[in-house]
Amino acid sequence: MNQPHQPSRRILLKSAAATTAALAVGTAAAPALAAPGDTATAAAAPGGFPDYRYVKTLLKPSQLTYNPTGEIIFPCIRGTAGRLSAPLGRYYLYYAPHDAPGGICLAYGDHIEGPFTEYPRNPLVANVWQPHYSVSHVSSPHVMWNESAKEMWLYFHGENTTTRLARSKDGITFTYDKVVLSTSMLPAGTTETSYARVFPYELPSKNAHFVMLFMLNNTTNHRDIHWGWSADGRNWTFDQKALVSHNDVSAVNIGGPHLLTRGGSAFVVYNKDKTSGGDLMITEVGADFTLRRHLGRFYESAAGAPDNGRSASPSFGTEGGVPYMVYESGERLQGSISVARG
Template sequence: MRTRAAALRGRPGVVATAVAALTAVLAAGAVVPASAQTGAPPAVGASVPDAGLATAPVAARTAADDGPSASDLPMFEYRGVITDKESMIYNPTDEFIFPSVFHAGAYLDDPLGEWYLYYAPHDSPGGISLMYADSLEGPWTEYAHNPIVANEWLPFYERVSHVSSPDVLWDDEAGQVLLYFHGENSTTRWATSSDGVTFDDSGVAVTNADGGAGTTETSYARVVEHPDPSSGYRFAMTYMQNRTDNIRRIKVAESVDGKAWVVRPDPLVVPDAATGTNVSGGNLWVWEGQLYVVYHGSTGITFARTLDPTMTQVGPRWELHRASGAGADTGRVAAPEIVTDGDETYLFYESGDRLGATVAWAQRDPDAVRPPEPGQDPDPLREQCSGAASDEFDGTALDPALWSVVRGGTARHELADGALRVPTYPTGVAGASLPLQAVPSGPWEVTTAVSVSPTERFQQGGLLLYRDDANYAKLDLVHGSLGPRVEFIWRQNGTDRNTGFDSVVPPAGLGDTFWLRLTSDGSLVQASVSVDGVDFAPWGRTVDVGALGATGVGPFAMRGSATPPEIVASFDWFRWTPTAEEAAACEDDGPAVEVQTVTRCLAGRAYVAVTARNEGDGPATVRLVTPFGERTVADVATGRSAYQSFAARSTAVVAGTATVEVVRADGAGGSTSVAYDALTCG
């Protein structure tokens, strides 16, 4: 491939990377019932009427297989709400969660409808409830005598505050319906029924004690036939475990009879920066022969990850579905339940805010093409090409052509050692001095590197998107009442949007220096955070551009009052992602270079070969950089190449990138990064 290196615009000594234009950046269940029809995905799990994983095992994939990618996942289109709160007969708390779909017509004699949908309110008193329909597309009819399981059920348990999160499957060996639900949050229970409506036996499946020391919640269970045909267990459970650190994980338990369970010690899924502090609603799903675990995070997005049948090897995290933002399709997409009937596949889920949710559904759009997951950003920190208003803070004062300062008369920020140092002012936003740049119209993106270490309440530093003292959004690291949090708080007319979605425990690996980014597509602003300066993960909920009406954006630091000691937030730089025109100008500034990468086997060892051909107008120094070494070749003439084959020192190499830096005789230069393929020798 032929690439043109971007001009170096970062600080000296920084390894160059290729430019990414802003436009590119912005572009960038109980599960499936089986079907006998050719081409339909195999079925597993709680809503599997015709066959389970035990009879349709999923083959484990190896590294050598052409495994699935994010683009192989189906696209779902929002269809509407099932639990219409205004018309529901049983509606004690005006919220409904955790849909579980069961193919009643495949197992039961004379069912109320072909399909049963179980759900519940979450808050006290809860109550396991039922709707039924002859089609997955509805209409759905509410069972007249809900709840079918209440928060008091003697002799099985005395009154608990609530019962919720139902999940149902058919136990073929026992010839009965198995129901799982929680109540209290510390206990997941089972119940049995011959008709799916009247349940006549119940017991405890898993409790906090089974999860180990420090477990505080054991709830939101999904149960399927075990996906591993060689397992000695008939059933597998995924459930949410909370611990004393208030970080929720997805755990696995296994059972022979569906009643007595053994919990695995290690979690299956743990939170990351994209999910926020919590992951829950774990469900197993088979699509096109591949087993997945699907779940939601604190960010309100449903994700999918490949999973092997032993439930030990979890693949990369891919986004499966998020709310469109149109009409009623807003807020969370949680507790995913994916069901296939014939040629149609449906997603049932919790929609809306955590304690105001309803059950919604979406349908697979077979004509939709899922955009590819973004690849490695070649210039994640905009070191090599940035927008015209970017500031490296290498002067002696802020450039008044770029910056204005709210309450400039009390400003105590300073530029020193190539950084903007802002003290934590003894006030909130309404009293702090705020250096700001104008917010562009249309799409934009800004990134900064922050060094701040808050250790006492309300010390904080980060990025501020500002209209006035009562209307702003701030992305920062703060030491709050519950300890360190990374938050994206939107303040409207003096009132904060501040919930568990907005203020979250910092991501693993967050050090003294981290990177913050705000990205606007012209309609919404998304915050994102990076712990390594390479990968940025979305953080919190988006902010509506029009509703906020921000006019300025910039670094800030404060501590709420004079009580906590003053610390300093240091900002290494403030960079705008270039527009397409600015990116093109960067490319024109650099020499042309054609780069090719090849992975090959020599004597059973893996090598990565890099060739860089100078296509500029004069000689240049070319530096080839790979994870396995580097080589610099001086005075490479026009039309000539620099070459090196780098030994991986093993029999295999994973896919990666090689970087080529080019410096002309006049000192100008640039770089590009080119991918190379994975290879296993022998």
């Protein structure tokens, strides 16, 4: 399962109307999938999700003008149609170098499979933003379309102890908002709270309309997945216990979490570090995040290029009803941004 460089296969959507809607919106959140019992042309990954197959590499550091460190991480794909006025393309692909100085970057294109054009004035957000902060680096951009605000909300880290929020009407020019996550908000001994992704998600029992998934490290130097919830996407409450622990899945470290939903339940897709296998894994957490059902491997990394045994930080979207996964491919700080099709 999930061996790259094989012919792509497409999931059949439930109706032509669903296909038309997905194309019109250009959505890049959780993929539109066949409902349980629908016919599908591809084998299903755990949880009934598509069996994603590598298609191509989208961005390589060596081909980028803004390339301060020779590495890029943490892609985030977002559709612009019906959201932004006069966008540069139908899809915005956010990414960043990790090492200092980092910098939140943008590439744009009309198809999730590319090609993507590097925005000529990268970085959009730098490691110094007076009077708000001056840090060694900023990285891990996650952009969420906030429907009520009609804005792109950017969550990013710098340093690894702090996640911040910035907001934009055009997806390019951002206004600083505030710190939304820091180590001080989690248990004593926490050393890192970063690589956060935020999703619209209804949790009536907590009066919440958004959830955040992020990586937490502590003095044991083992990384876990944690989570929080919010009514407005700005002010957060965080569970003080791990959502998914590295011990739960026999890993040294886990990170890069993304939320998917299907059949009324929620699932977390995340990466194990290469010393633990380098694949993407999936855990079902249930509609109210109280379930812990570890379903195993979601995507098997190729031993050869471009994965070289490691896939990480997936971001999901659809185009014309076809599900895609944009992800970090290759050894950490030596990889590229690739795309796989379901």
